[in-house]
Amino acid sequence: MSLQQLDTNLFEEIIYDNAEPCLVIFSRKNCHVCKEVLPMLEELKPRYEGKFGFYYVDVEESKNLFERFSLKGVPQILFFNHGMYKGKVAGKVDEDQVEEKIAEVLGA
């Protein structure tokens, strides 16, 4: 796993305090769809090195975060910039959808 895993406190620090543009995938170890989406994000990550952060939350280990964002099921990819929530994509998404959303977040 090349994506850095976040717990609640790291989430505060990295997403909000550092306020960099980034995405966070909320997933679960035994979720089949997550197993398809995660490798795609791992592939994308190097292309955005230094420009856009890629992070990972295990919802079983960080139930608080899952509850806090009122998420319904996994995987869900949440986007942030300047410490502000910028929307999400859910379920089995492809590379184009994620790139499109990244471009939107960076362009805003």
Added chain:
Amino acid sequence: MMRKPLTNKVLVLGVDGMDPRISRKYLAEGKMPNLQKLINRGAAREDLRLLGAIPTITPPCWTTLATGAYPGTHGITCYWRQSPESLDAVVYNMDSRNCTAEQVWNITAEAGIKTLVWHWPGSSWPPTSQSPNLNVVDGTQPGSVNMGIAQLDWEKIIVATPDIKEVRYAPRVEKPAGVGCIITDLEDTLDIKDEVDDEMMELWWGDKARQGGEIRTYVMDDEDTEVVIGSKVAYDIVNSPLREATGWANAPEGAKEFTILTSGGVMRRPALILKNEAGEYDRVAIYKNKKETEPMLVLKKGEMVTGIIDDVIKNEVTKKGCRSMKILELDPAGNIVRLWISNALDISNDQLWHPKELYKEIVENVGHVPPVSLIGGEDDELVREIFEPSWALYNKWQADCMNYLIKTKGYRAVFSHLHNIDCAGHQLWHLAKTLPEWSHTDEKTYQGFIEKFYLQTDDYIGEFLHLLDEGWTILLVSDHGLIVGENVPPILGEYGGLNTKVMEELGYTVLKKDENGNTLREVDWEKTRAVQIRSNYIYINLKGRDKYGIVDPKDKYELEEQIINDLYNYRDHRTGRRVVGICLRNKDAMLLGTHGPECGDIFFTIEEGHNRLHGDSLSTSEGYFDTSVSPIFVAAGPGIKEGFVTDRIIRQVDVAPTVSALLGIRYPAQCEGAPVYQILTEDI
């Protein structure tokens, strides 16, 4: 037809739920000096009463005040009307297009009198006259201006202590009063649902409701009743560590940081508690993020601040919302901070302002609509610190708005409504008598809150007394009072839905059961002969009229008689007493003005002693702690005798024609009342 006016300017000052009986108690104690001045300058009955229309429900009564017609005539017979599809469902009814009687403000406007209708919750929206003289603000729900359509978020309590190790967010927590707001302590009671039911305002009064969507609510036991639901406060809880400020661009010396979450948990604002010169923590500074050098706002202990504009995300859309905030607790040593944050009102929403420019003008010259709190109930700290002060703040804003508009816009007729007393009544009046069901509360505390709401209403009245010296005539009116209940009411006559329990016991309503024999919230229409829905209505499940009708029309009369007999013979299981007051067939209910297709096949009331706050009883009912369901009437100013007491029974249907008489305009077309000529200075 025009007649000689007795005054040039009329302000109808409406206060929802204002009860003359308890007002007189506070007057006698010298606690309502402004109401006393209004009475001294004008005319009223000794008992200050208005004989209310029936049902004693907000939209019917305000519509009666506006039209001079009884509910059976104007057609607004409850908050909701029957769904055309099903006897167990209702549809939205606070829509002027459902009103079948003419509103007096249309007559004033069309007679060339510039008229303002401000948040009048009965047949005011949408405007029903094309006259450019008619301006209308909201009126689509009873609460506060824009409440039905502009809410973006929910109220929150933030708790930060050094012992909390990570930020947590729990949406819409319903917790028992007296239990703290630490989420780990509440863990077992938390019910994190997939779908949080956070759209009740919109379901009842929002866009969907106004489009006619069906609302199906079953009142099956005490847990489904309004007083029980309303007194269990629900709000978002945020827990945060409270620790040394780190990573800030500009944190003052000694500041400690904590985290605020809003917008369903997705919006985060860092905050600091700040020390004063004596080294004690006494302020909270909230920042957009830690990189900002200046805070968005600084809160001081004890102050409720409104007009706080911030981004709010709802349904993935970011909008600017207006909030209020207050520090609930801040330990001088910096070991705990508790903060209340109001809901957020969308500041761009001007859809219920006619013309829309009025909204912009109010925001620029008076300020944003302050969100009122809807939490308190059984939590007396929240009532004292948040609920009551938030209304006081709103009252002042509304008074400032009306005074600003009166001063600058040339209005000569103003019809206004304030909801503070009624809103509080629905949350906490029932706690002013300690019944066994709420023995965990103290009636003296809640009696004190009733007094506070009347005192803030007196302040509100005081904001308009200067108009008496500027040629205005003021009519102080209400739709109904609210009683403190002597007993827990039966599951009959609850206005919010289909009342099943008593009708099931009597064998008229049958609910379906699942395979395990558990009762479902679904009527078995094949076995149901009658249902009781909304405040006072019983419908026979009639063949040929109702979709699933089983009662032959030839049996209807006899069935009605049987139901009436059974209701009179029904005894409350707690008290052993009769709970039904009067029962009338639809044709006979014309005596009360509750006739016509929207008033059921049988109209009934709940007997005094078992009735709820208002809505289900006669308007003359009285309750504990000197309360009554009666509305109030006091008039003063040009055209009204000064210091005059009348014996005239003043009915709610008399108010609109009195306005007509005062302004010298014609009477509303369907008016069934008459001017209160005894209090007028001249014969008409």
